Amino acid sequence: MSRIVVTGIGIISAIGDSAESNRLALQKGLCGVTSIELFSTRYASLLPFGEIKLSNEILKSQLKVTAKSVTRTSLLAQHAFEQAIKDSHLSTEEITSYDTAFINGNTVGGMCLTDELYQDANRKSTASPFVTSYDLGSVTLYLQELYNIHGICNTINTACSSSANAIMYGARLIKQGKAKRAIVGGVDSLAKFTINGFNALHILSGEKCKPFDQNRSGLNLGEGAAFLILEREEDSINKKIYASLSGYANTNDAYHASSLSDTGEGPYEAMAEALRIANLQASDISFINAHGTGTENNDLVESVAMKRLFQSPPPFSSSKSNTGHTLGAAGAIEAIYSILSLQHQELYPSLNFQTPIDETGFAPLQSFQKSTVKHVMSNSFGFAGNCSSLIFSAI
């Protein structure tokens, strides 16, 4: 079986609007988590967020979008989507061909327009331009129509692991001959809806998140988008190949709607199954881009699961300390960070760490380093127990 390889990447996050700018920020340990400037919420100055400091007007003019109905979520997605297809030199014929699939992970959709949605849903006035742009599928369908994509299109919501599952679904479509290439990834924008939801669960931190620190105090929400082009290696002979997607897994923790089990059954099984699919041993993994949200529950459980699987884990870090937690985009953004590690043979540090968690004593990588990187594991765990792990390997 031919390997599934990555031939194009596109990304926008709070630390950069391209793969190169994200890489530089990761190398320097820059943090994009700040006060909110671009939309109104009472938490704008109370809590920090990984906000992309490009207004919708600027994004629209950069993307040459004039339609009123296009939401911020769709704009961020379009930015990353266009970078990825350009990077992979996909032709119009290839994009519109019936054997090109497009799979998008998303949890917020057009609900970034919380106030407009309130008006429309309660019929407070005449229809806003956004009435067909609120659902999760709307983001995918906007790009599907814009680019006239004919192949299998799908939108997946497994909460914080959505885009990891989008990547996995695309790879499986190619392996099963249902697509020749797949544009895969995800997007989410900051929304009052999610800010208030996570705040009601008391898991938003008032300070910059401290993944894997004993004194961590919660997560910072962020926004972003990332897409990857997946193809068979044999179809990519004359193309730039970043890495192969060697392993993937989807499991469920089956414990609680919004927290993980003490023993980390779902995370453990996801990591173990991804290793089985990749035909690798735990000791083969060079680096882990952890889920590492900075919440009390996640970081302890993820550490416990890593200890069960690896005994002593390889270097790991959480780039959510750079970008905030971008929910549906997180799996794809962190997949691209994993790919950059493989491409440039370098490891990016976790920020704001001081004290290891008592139960495991694990410390994330705290400084940028050049290193031999062969296989990178990327974890994404979500509400409803949805756990996924991806493994990318050097070519």
Added chain:
Amino acid sequence: MFYIHQSSCITAQQAFVDPTTETITESVENKLYALDTNYDSIPPNILRRLGKAVKMGIATGHALISKHPVDGIVIGTANGGLEDCIKFLNQIIEFDEGRLTPTNFVQSTTNAIAGQLGIMSANKGYNITHVHRGLAFENALIDIEMLLQENPSNTYLIGGVDEISEYNYTIEDLAGAYKKEIISNTHLLQSTTAGSIAGEGAAMFIVNNNKAGARAAVKGIKTIHSSDPNDLAVQLAAFLQEHLQNESVDLFISGKNGDIRLDKYYELSASLLPSTTPVVYYKHLTGEFFTASAVALWLACNVLEADLFNRLLSIPPSSKANNILLYNTSKGNQHSFMVISKV
């Protein structure tokens, strides 16, 4: 190809539960609410906190997996628990982002149904929620096709669920999805105006690769995105050739929903079959919703097995269905075909 072994379904119609029921539940103000009763499989302490989509999903899903263990759970829902979503949204605005309770937020995420089913059955296997609007259930079926190729000895739960909430009814209505005039569902298919009527429901299936004892075979599933009828015609012809070769379609289950703007797609797809092929409709019984094709699949399984639903669906008594074609379109730009066959 894979096989359906067990199924369960909740819609507005008591006649789907008991085919001897003489009456058809009628729509009220262009809405066909699903029966809100058969929740025996949900423990009362859990039931109390659930919105209708989650209730319907768990009732149909748990009824199956509590008796038939599965290796994974694959759900299609365009919107999940929207009533919880708007309850939380309204709290945000009306309490000006004040102190809010998280219950509605947690229930409102579209993956709550698959997650809750996983928790209730302690199922740590594959668990996913496809939310691609009018092709959410179809993508779940494509996922199942792949899962059963990858893991040939596994068994999975697959289902489709969506609810009518004030929220999505209003939004969809503002977008022109429903009729401006109030009509009865019993006249839906004769309508000559734009829009349909709202519906809701859930249908779940236990599927695997075992032919023995199966109720139906899913021979093929295909989705396309296009508003061009020519694309539809070309793809449907190729689909039938691929999955039926020289066999005939004995029955056509059409997703026609009374929206005159979509009639051309349903007429075109029917015109590609011999004019003698019986055509069956169901959306006057279920109303329109993004995962209505899950209910169509449930009906197809029943029609293949016995003639219990022939009267309700106006199927000619003489017809013997071996192969059923299902076609559905959502808003004219998302289309799906399925072929379901006798085992």
